[in-house]
Amino acid sequence: MEQRYATSPEQIPGMGTAELRERYLAPALFADDEARAVYTHHDRVVLAGVRPVTTTVELPTFPEIRSEYFLEHREAGIVNVGGPGTIAVDGTTYELAHGSCLYVGRGAREVLLTSTDAGGEQGPARFYVVSAPAHTAYPTTLVRAGEGTVRELGDPLTSNRRTLNQYIHENGVRSCQVVMGVTTLHPGSMWNTMPAHTHDRRMEAYLYFDLPADARVVHLMGRPDETRHLLVGNEEAVISPSWSVHSGVGTAAYSFVWAMAGENQSFDDMDGFPIADMR
Numbered sequence: 001m002e003q004r005y006a007t008s009p010e011q012i013p014g015m016g017t018a019e020l021r022e023r024y025l026a027p028a029l030f031a032d033d034e035a036r037a038v039y040t041h042h043d044r045v046v047l048a049g050v051r052p053v054t055t056t057v058e059l060p061t062f063p064e065i066r067s068e069y070f071l072e073h074r075e076a077g078i079v080n081v082g083g084p085g086t087i088a089v090d091g092t093t094y095e096l097a098h099g100s101c102l103y104v105g106r107g108a109r110e111v112l113l114t115s116t117d118a119g120g121e122q123g124p125a126r127f128y129v130v131s132a133p134a135h136t137a138y139p140t141t142l143v144r145a146g147e148g149t150v151r152e153l154g155d156p157l158t159s160n161r162r163t164l165n166q167y168i169h170e171n172g173v174r175s176c177q178v179v180m181g182v183t184t185l186h187p188g189s190m191w192n193t194m195p196a197h198t199h200d201r202r203m204e205a206y207l208y209f210d211l212p213a214d215a216r217v218v219h220l221m222g223r224p225d226e227t228r229h230l231l232v233g234n235e236e237a238v239i240s241p242s243w244s245v246h247s248g249v250g251t252a253a254y255s256f257v258w259a260m261a262g263e264n265q266s267f268d269d270m271d272g273f274p275i276a277d278m279r
């Protein structure tokens with residue numbers, strides 16, 4: 001498990017491209033038959049990726065979290081951004097098609113991740129896990145792709161028409177901290193989360209997916225009046241501290257998993273920033 005300590009906005013002006021990427025980009029969460037994890041000390045969120053190819057992969061515990069099993073003190077939201085797969089949680093199996101989301105509550109001991117068609121046309125599943133500390137156990141619940149709370153946002157004239165699907169949230173699948181969903185850009189629209197915002201009560205992480213291999217998302221970060229950018233490829237994640245904007249434009253259409261944790265779960269508790277005042 002990689003450790004990423006928390007950073008402050010005062011550090012941003014001194015950072016070059018390499019340091020920005022080391023601190024805020026998680027470019028290699030997915031590897032064959034492996035569970036890879038990044039622990040960000042921003043709200044103690046763990047990002048993990050699992051790509052089962054030849055075998056079932058168990059979500060392991062890590063010495064850094066001093067837990068007998070991964071979800072002993074945590075909960076997780078898991079979105080499958082790859083081919084079809086299954087997740088068995090303490091003996092109950094859930095089928096996750098591309099874009100589906102499973103909430104797994106605190107206390108689940110055994111989480112087994114399997115691809116359904118790893119060697120076939122649809123390819124291996126890619127399970128993206130976002131986990132946060134949890135004080136109680138909410139029921140493990142599946143939300144199929146497109147079956148969350150849907151919000152249509154943006155306008156094709158500003159190239160930001162997109163469909164936002166809320167999966168784990170206040171009015172949907174309940175959790176202690178994790179709020180999670182998937183946003184998909186409409187064809188021809190490239191801008192996400194514009195106008196940009198911050199939410200000082202919650203950190204957020206984005207995982208871009210369904211982006212062509214040779215395309216990139218120019219992801220904006222930093223304080224709104226002191227922005228930086230990261231060039232992000234397919235199935236790479238970005239850690240966005242509470243003080244950072246998180247918005248981007250693709251060189252092709254894409255989707256992204258957004259997930260948050262922190263002080264509250266109120267999706268609309270965000271502070272918009274006028275574009276003209278951004279720097």
Ligand SMILES: O=C[C@H](O)[C@@H](O)CC(=O)C(=O)O
Pocket residue numbers: 153162164182183192193194199204246258267270
């Ligand atoms: O705080 C909320 C998150 O940044 C995302 O849900 C925003 C998003 O998916 C979008 O506007 O397209």
Ligand SMILES: [Zn+2]
Pocket residue numbers: 197198199204246270
């Ligand atoms: Zn946000």
